[in-house]
Amino acid sequence: MTEQGISVPHVKSAVRTVELLDFFAQYPGLHSLSDLQGKLGYPKSSLHALLRTLVGLGWIETDVTGTLYRIGMRALLVGATYIDGDPVVQIARDALDWLAEVTGETVHLARLDHFDVVYLATRASRHYLRPFARVGRRLPASTTSLGKAILATREEDEVAGLLPAELPRLTKNTIDDQGRLLADLRRIRKRGYAVDREENTEGLRCFGVALDIAQPPRDAVSVSVPVPRLTPGRDKEIAAFLLEARDRIELAARGVRRTY
Missing domain, CATH: 3.30.450.40 (GAF domain)
Incomplete structure (x- = not known):
């Protein structure tokens, strides 16, 4: 990846986090772990850990069973801040x-x-x-x-x-x-x-x-x-x-x- 001609190193966890949030933004609604793994291709164990982290931080929410995931409230707050500013x-x-x-x-x-x-x-x-x-x-x-x-x-x-x-x-x-x-x-x-x-x-x-x-x-x-x-x-x-x-x-x- 380059930015204005300067090489920018990838941070794998950061890239996966952004890609996961982009997926939820593009495909609203609830998604299972298996569905997400199939669409994104991440190792299931790594994806599960990432989802748990983002749920804890409020970027992703789960249904009552805790097995289906969707975009969380924090994403709305950040998006609204972008528009307001x-x-x-x-x-x-x-x-x-x-x-x-x-x-x-x-x-x-x-x-x-x-x-x-x-x-x-x-x-x-x-x-x-x-x-x-x-x-x-x-x-x-x-x-x-x-x-x-x-x-x-x-x-x-x-x-x-x-x-x-x-x-x-x-x-x-x-x-x-x-x-x-x-x-x-x-x-x-x-x-x-x-x-x-x-x-x-x-x-x-x-x-x-x-x-x-x-x-x-x-x-x-x-x-x-x-x-x-x-x-x-x-x-x-x-x-x-x-x-x-x-x-x-x-x-x-x-x-x-x-x-x-």
């Missing part, structure tokens, strides 16, 4: 509130992490809408307007280096071909915003813009609209509000000491 989340708060109010739709703020986007803030639609994304949720960047907006700020060779060998396919509309994705990113650069055409959730169209705050940009804002509510001209109206929100956030970020 993130400067972009704080800077964007008023603009997200405004965007949700003027559109009446669900609004998200997310950040690129490797080839995924992680949701940092959400404002719910005033209309009934089954929750489909939550703070802390991770989704493939290529399937969301948020992720595509951020990827479109990169050069094509950089994007190609970020792409996994196989692009994930979440719906029948998901772009799962690298050439098609790169072509879509070129259209996004010309248009100024990204569109997810039911590529992540069927029946839902999303519009996203990247925020020019960090370099390279790593954050984006989106508006999600159920397809039946996309009346003629509504997409252009949503895009205009979204671009205005982007400008408000970037203006608020100017002069703020960059710690992000």
Whole structure:
């Protein structure tokens, strides 16, 4: 492993701890020791000792039988601290509130992490809408307007280096071909915003813009609209509000000491 060109030694127990917590974050619910051992490949005795340690520290919890494991309360506390202390989340708060109010739709703020986007803030639609994304949720960047907006700020060779060998396919509309994705990113650069055409959730169209705050940009804002509510001209109206929100956030970020 390297960090900024400097070799960083692995500490096996630390790596296994992080990988185990990542597994629980990716696969919510209860898991048996045998299931975890099969998925992670650790020696069962070492895994059991690690689980006991993390249970004792509150990072992992067990069911009443003590044989099934899930993520613990301490992980929530640490995650909440990250959100509460993130400067972009704080800077964007008023603009997200405004965007949700003027559109009446669900609004998200997310950040690129490797080839995924992680949701940092959400404002719910005033209309009934089954929750489909939550703070802390991770989704493939290529399937969301948020992720595509951020990827479109990169050069094509950089994007190609970020792409996994196989692009994930979440719906029948998901772009799962690298050439098609790169072509879509070129259209996004010309248009100024990204569109997810039911590529992540069927029946839902999303519009996203990247925020020019960090370099390279790593954050984006989106508006999600159920397809039946996309009346003629509504997409252009949503895009205009979204671009205005982007400008408000970037203006608020100017002069703020960059710690992000």
